[in-house]
Amino acid sequence: MKSHHQVLIVGGGNAGISVAARLLRKNAKLDIAIVEPSEKHYYQPGWTLVGGGAFDVNKTVRNEADCIPPEARWIRDGAEKIEPENNLLITKSGQRITYDFMVVCCGIQLDWHLIKGLPETLGKNGVCSNYLFDIAPYTYECIRSFTSGKAVFTQPSSVIKCGAAPQKIMYLAADNFRKRGILEKSEISFYTGKPGLLRVKEINAALLKIAQRYGLNLIFQSSLIEVRGGAKEAVIEVAKGEGKEQVTVQFDMLHVAPPMSAPDFIKDSPLAVKDDPLGWVDVDGETMQHRQYKNVFSLGDVANLGDTKTGAAVRIQAPILVKNLLDAMEKKAPEEASKYNGYTACPVTTGYGKLLLAEFDHDSKLMPTLPILDPTKEHYSLWLLIRYGMPWLYWNKILKGKA
Numbered sequence: 001m002k003s004h005h006q007v008l009i010v011g012g013g014n015a016g017i018s019v020a021a022r023l024l025r026k027n028a029k030l031d032i033a034i035v036e037p038s039e040k041h042y043y044q045p046g047w048t049l050v051g052g053g054a055f056d057v058n059k060t061v062r063n064e065a066d067c068i069p070p071e072a073r074w075i076r077d078g079a080e081k082i083e084p085e086n087n088l089l090i091t092k093s094g095q096r097i098t099y100d101f102m103v104v105c106c107g108i109q110l111d112w113h114l115i116k117g118l119p120e121t122l123g124k125n126g127v128c129s130n131y132l133f134d135i136a137p138y139t140y141e142c143i144r145s146f147t148s149g150k151a152v153f154t155q156p157s158s159v160i161k162c163g164a165a166p167q168k169i170m171y172l173a174a175d176n177f178r179k180r181g182i183l184e185k186s187e188i189s190f191y192t193g194k195p196g197l198l199r200v201k202e203i204n205a206a207l208l209k210i211a212q213r214y215g216l217n218l219i220f221q222s223s224l225i226e227v228r229g230g231a232k233e234a235v236i237e238v239a240k241g242e243g244k245e246q247v248t249v250q251f252d253m254l255h256v257a258p259p260m261s262a263p264d265f266i267k268d269s270p271l272a273v274k275d276d277p278l279g280w281v282d283v284d285g286e287t288m289q290h291r292q293y294k295n296v297f298s299l300g301d302v303a304n305l306g307d308t309k310t311g312a313a314v315r316i317q318a319p320i321l322v323k324n325l326l327d328a329m330e331k332k333a334p335e336e337a338s339k340y341n342g343y344t345a346c347p348v349t350t351g352y353g354k355l356l357l358a359e360f361d362h363d364s365k366l367m368p369t370l371p372i373l374d375p376t377k378e379h380y381s382l383w384l385l386i387r388y389g390m391p392w393l394y395w396n397k398i399l400k401g402k403a
Contacts, residue, residue, distance in 0.1 A: 005033040008099035010035025015105035015300030021401030037078035051130040051139030052172035084293040108301035121229025148185035149252035152222040157193025161309040164346040166257040174214035175351035189217040204360040206376040260284035280304035286339035355382040
């Protein structure tokens with residue numbers, strides 16, 4: 001079995017497959033291998049709609065083998081250790097694979113264990129999350145069976161993938177309660193570690209009005225630290241003055257977005273940002289080339305690119321990285337046009353048939369790609385795009401390097 005490859009891609013998710021497909025469309029003779037242990041590939045943006053009862057979870061999964069470009073070699077194994085000084089990756093089964101160039105896009109690690117009691121109660125006792133394929137349907141079960149009482153939604157202070165997801169499902173739940181005539185009997189609270197709902201001031205203002213419309217309680221700079229499932233209690237640390245205090249909150253339904261970080265094998269490698277406990281890959285924010293190891297590139301959730309951990313960001317990052325990687329293979333410097341400006345997008349579902357599309361850059365400046373639509377307003381057409389258009393685009397164009 002071949003143990004050296006021209007381009008080794010670590011991760012077979014959206015970023016890894018998109019990059020492989022784009023590279024092969026540029027040069028079909030490239031020797032590319034993808035290291036990915038999972039037999040299944042997931043369209044994760046669909047899980048919010050699954051949790052809201054508006055999408056079939058089975059339509060968010062396909063066989064990984066059907067997604068990887070046939071010209072690339074699939075190494076069905078997990079990464080265990082990376083030695084970039086030796087251009088070496090060691091897999092969990094002990095394979096030693098060397099490379100000329102490496103693209104690191106192994107996604108993000110969900111650190112459920114950092115919240116005491118959460119792993120034991122997740123998926124029961126009214127504790128749910130849209131961040132897992134097998135738990136997202138339980139979110140809708142919790143929403144559907146809710147008749148009155150306290151619905152609590154949480155978001156950690158750390159950077160997470162799809163940063164608006166914790167509040168998207170909250171708006172869908174509130175709209176569901178409204179449609180069923182139980183909103184006035186419901187107390188809906190959002191405990192977020194952030195100082196606002198979104199860092200773009202225009203979008204934040206619009207979301208605050210939507211939250212007011214539903215009568216939501218917003219508690220900023222607060223973090224979930226413990227869940228007592230049997231007692232239906234959440235222990236939350238809330239900022240107070242110069243310090244913090246712990247409060248115990250009763251719930252009938254609790255939706256959790258867990259803390260997240262780079263996978264442990266990245267944290268423990270020389271590729272990680274020095275002294276960063278979250279362990280993101282240390283890349284140049286514009287070129288996505290590693291700051292120390294120039295034959296290593298990274299994109300997607302694992303890269304140190306700020307809070308741009310969305311599929312929309314990957315769609316912009318992938319062609320830029322591919323151009324810069326091909327230039328590096330030819331020993332060319334990156335062109336000015338091939339630099340990432342921090343674009344990301346958060347399609348915020350604010351109700352059934354309602355969606356607000358926030359597109360912005362590193363500096364929190366709005367970057368609308370559909371200028372005819374006011375980005376601070378809710379649109380039914382954008383709901384249709386996310387509900388029907390984007391899943392088709394993902395499976396048929398994005399993963400094939402065509403969009």
